[in-house]
Amino acid sequence: MNVLQNLTELYNHLSFDSTYRNVCKGILENMEEAANGTIYEIAELTNSSRTTIWRMVQKMGYSNFSEFHHELKRAVKQYTYYNRILPKNEGETPQEIxxxxxxxxxxxxxxxxxxxxxxxxxxxxxxxxxxxxxxxxxxxxxxxxxxxxxxxxxxxxxxxxxxxxxxxxxxxxxxxxxxxxxxxxxxxxxxxxxxxxxxxxxxxxxxxxxxxxxxxxxxxxxxxxxxxxxxxxxxxxxxxxxxxxxxxxxxxxxxxxx
Missing domain, CATH: 3.40.50.10490 (Glucose-6-phosphate isomerase like protein; domain 1)
Structure with a gap:
């Protein structure tokens, strides 16, 4: 799965009182800011600590924050190619879809x-x-x-x-x-x-x-x-x-x- 699927799955997977769930929520609801921010800014954005961010990244299977952040930045920048049911430019009207x-x-x-x-x-x-x-x-x-x-x-x-x-x-x-x-x-x-x-x-x-x-x-x-x-x-x-x-x-x- 890609980084956005990974974040969404982890968010749905965790209990309501989980700190990591709140971090996922903060990133998913502020993806532009998270993609362009540092680990300090993401910690502030999600009302958490750098340690919590790092542990969440590990839970998602990334070896370090830089790897996760690179994938997040790419996904946000190229979102037009992500999460498509039909290829881009196919189905330009409801009837065509x-x-x-x-x-x-x-x-x-x-x-x-x-x-x-x-x-x-x-x-x-x-x-x-x-x-x-x-x-x-x-x-x-x-x-x-x-x-x-x-x-x-x-x-x-x-x-x-x-x-x-x-x-x-x-x-x-x-x-x-x-x-x-x-x-x-x-x-x-x-x-x-x-x-x-x-x-x-x-x-x-x-x-x-x-x-x-x-x-x-x-x-x-x-x-x-x-x-x-x-x-x-x-x-x-x-x-x-x-x-x-x-x-x-x-x-x-x-x-x-x-």
Missing amino acids: KEKFMSQVMQTYQLMDTEMNMDEMESIVDEMAEANKIVFYTPYKDSSILALQQNLSMDGKQTGYYCLFPDMLEDSLTLDEHSIVFTNMIDHLETMDMTQVFENIKRQKARVYGSMAGKSRYQIYFDQILFSSKEGNVVEGVLTFQMYFFMLNEIYRMKYID
């Missing part, structure tokens, strides 16, 4: 029809039933994973769902050969380098099932690619991801719970 979305919905149907092999999905479900621990590493929370996680818990499985880099890094060290990792990486230049997480997963001999948009620098670590949506088609990628895991959830429930 609707048509672009409908086109990607149809592409999702075609992708599901051609790439989702039900025998393979059932085989993955059977592997999940044999696993001791099943975890999910994604850049955002999704209801399809939360539903699957609940059914896995009902079946006595140890599960985890992580969106922040430090959490993934820590969890990856607890895996073993009886663990399965499902991952859906947003793989752009401005996202954090996940190599160490995948190196840990493979060192621990866990299996990795990955989905992606286009090609990914991390696919060399995948034991199996679940599906690959077209790069830049955000709606297609999100819908395909949801449908895949909702289906996986129903197959698991049918075979091992009901």
Whole structure:
């Protein structure tokens, strides 16, 4: 995930009385000032200390304040390229936006029809039933994973769902050969380098099932690619991801719970 996703996820992740949550809130609500300010000015802006800022930066997975601040400055300066569902200059009227979305919905149907092999999905479900621990590493929370996680818990499985880099890094060290990792990486230049997480997963001999948009620098670590949506088609990628895991959830429930 990029720095803005990172800040938002941490903000949503923390309790209301957390000092770090207030720091995230202050930065998110004053991004121009934070991007152009020093650590002293950000501390004043967020009514916190330099030590608190530094610890929050560590919680987000950055090695130092300069690394975090560089990414924040770049994101604010180039925000026109961030957080887009459609590429820039596509969909310049409400009707065009609707048509672009409908086109990607149809592409999702075609992708599901051609790439989702039900025998393979059932085989993955059977592997999940044999696993001791099943975890999910994604850049955002999704209801399809939360539903699957609940059914896995009902079946006595140890599960985890992580969106922040430090959490993934820590969890990856607890895996073993009886663990399965499902991952859906947003793989752009401005996202954090996940190599160490995948190196840990493979060192621990866990299996990795990955989905992606286009090609990914991390696919060399995948034991199996679940599906690959077209790069830049955000709606297609999100819908395909949801449908895949909702289906996986129903197959698991049918075979091992009901």
